[in-house]
Amino acid sequence: MITAGWVSLRIAPRTFWVALALLLLLSTVSAIALMHGTMSLSASEVIAAVWGDGERGVVRTVQGRRLPRLITAILVGGALGISGAMIQTVSRNPLGSPDIIGFTSGAATGAVIWISVFGVSVLPTALAAVAGGVLTASVVYLVARRDGVSGGIRLVLVGIGVGAITTAVTTVFVVRADHDRAANAQQWLAGTLIARGWTHATSMLVAVAILIVPVWIVSRRLSFLEMGDDLAAGVGVAVERTRFLAVALAVLLLSVSVATTGPIAFVSLAAPQIARRLTRSAGVQVGTAFLVGACLLLLADLLSQAVDIGLRTPVGTVTALLGGLYLIWLLARRA
Template sequence: MNTVPGFRVISLPRNTTVRVHRRSATIVLTLVVLALFVLMLTVATGAYEITGNDLVATFLGGGSDMDQFIVLRQRLPRAVADLLVGAALGLSGAIFQSISRNPLGSPDVVGFATGSASGGLIVILLVGASSVASIAVGTIAGGFATALFVYLLSSGGGKVSERLILTGIAVGAMLASVNDYLITRATLDDAETAKAWQFGSLNIISWPHVIPLAVLLAVLVPLTLTMSGPMRVLEMGDDSAHALGVEVGKTRVWLLCAGVALAAAAVATSGPIGFLAMAAPQLARKVSRSPGISLLPSMAMGALLLGAGDPLAARALSPFQIPVGLVTAALGGLYLLWILTWRKG
């Protein structure tokens, strides 16, 4: 079988094949190893000192009660959540950038993450519920409602991808104002709780926050990967995709649903974390030198970025913990300048 230079064709059961970009596969493996190394470093270090022997004993079921509490109930779930939230945002950003054919296409820029935050704030401030399940329902409902509204406004006619981004930016700006209004009308205690969540933080992460996200990723990631072929064809334009037999409307809707679900699940877990979904796919594409947006490298890059960024943000001004969402928002302007400079080149 003839292969495209730089790719390798892997045969699977039922006479199916998968084409793998060799450099991308190497980059994914490297990023995953680095992310796991960061996870272990995060678990092993911190204000509470623990020796290597005690750390191993804790993982094997021994160690003191304090060791088990700090390592297994505080550090480990937060470190795992860093990787899962980062992977979800990286994959969501890759989906949106692929179907919009624009490096600015990401759930936070086009307003879907803001809509998810609106749903979460409504649950926290108006409904008065703060459980993991209720916030998750609110964020997912808010994200899908926003996505449906934006898609309906931007559909019809040509250049759907350009209108999707512009419409999403406008809707996101309006929803951000709604979010701020909701906080101003809340009681002081509720407003502080909502504002801390809206900043994007993993300070109070525990296993009940992590497990639902892990289950959702276990379902959505394989489904999304099966759509990678049609997604790559969509990057060629709607007319070309139609000519190659891709059902453009149906494929775009399914990809939008997957991207919104991933972003909403990440927001439900950590609150909004800006610019990560936009940066991870472009950085992954840059280092892997792939011809288009790749899903697995974007996931791995997102996991590494948040896995390294969150502990740095938490420990930079110890004992004060900076929400990682504030750090990513502060770095967003520099990233946008980098994107603009790169595109000029």
């Protein structure tokens, strides 16, 4: 039990040690990310540059490029991990990932429509992505409802169908856009951390800070839904309201992430399952899902840079490859 003032948090010993190990891994990978790149730096140079000391070029590289990219990767990966954990709990299905049930493609469609029609602009594109994600999730949720209840398997099946529609809409707008805007849309659709600065990092930090408290509150109620709707209602949980709030918060986390980096696959699918297997705990593992998601995206970003620095491989390409392999393994295991 961890107590701070009026807040108390009960953490299982295994979950605590897993979280500590993940923090150590995240710190190690973060240090490597700050030292790795076109300009290799030592640990002492990075530490000095973070505090504004050292050569001007090194300070500019660390503070202006690598540090905001690192923070953005951690926050986006963590947000995707939490979003996936909540959607999978609501759907009671490990395939109930925002990537698979259309929420990610809906957010991407909103952004691509804006880019194709008006061109690239950071804030309007972000708002369009959020609008696309919220609209798609609303359609999926309402269509999946039957007799006032949104069933888990129906949510997945309807989401797959709606996701196919939004993907088709995205393709139409990219094909019909002029050459420059189509190229910008294609680049954005790849999902990338390239050229992500302090504006992106700060926006993600604000969004996560605002949403994390309601996420934590809803996740505690959401854990009861794994026992079944009847048992959850029997202990006083407003089942459908809790499910709706969980989906809404997950979509908001997902949408701001997509708005920041473009659609990035795999993280929201795999992070919750890895977190659950590591902790061996039921319910929504908000903290560990965040840490696993952050580690996955940061490792994928390092891998994308290690492939060939000159190619500037988008991290979304790496996560899509890993996600495909993971999905094949998951389906084969459940067959």
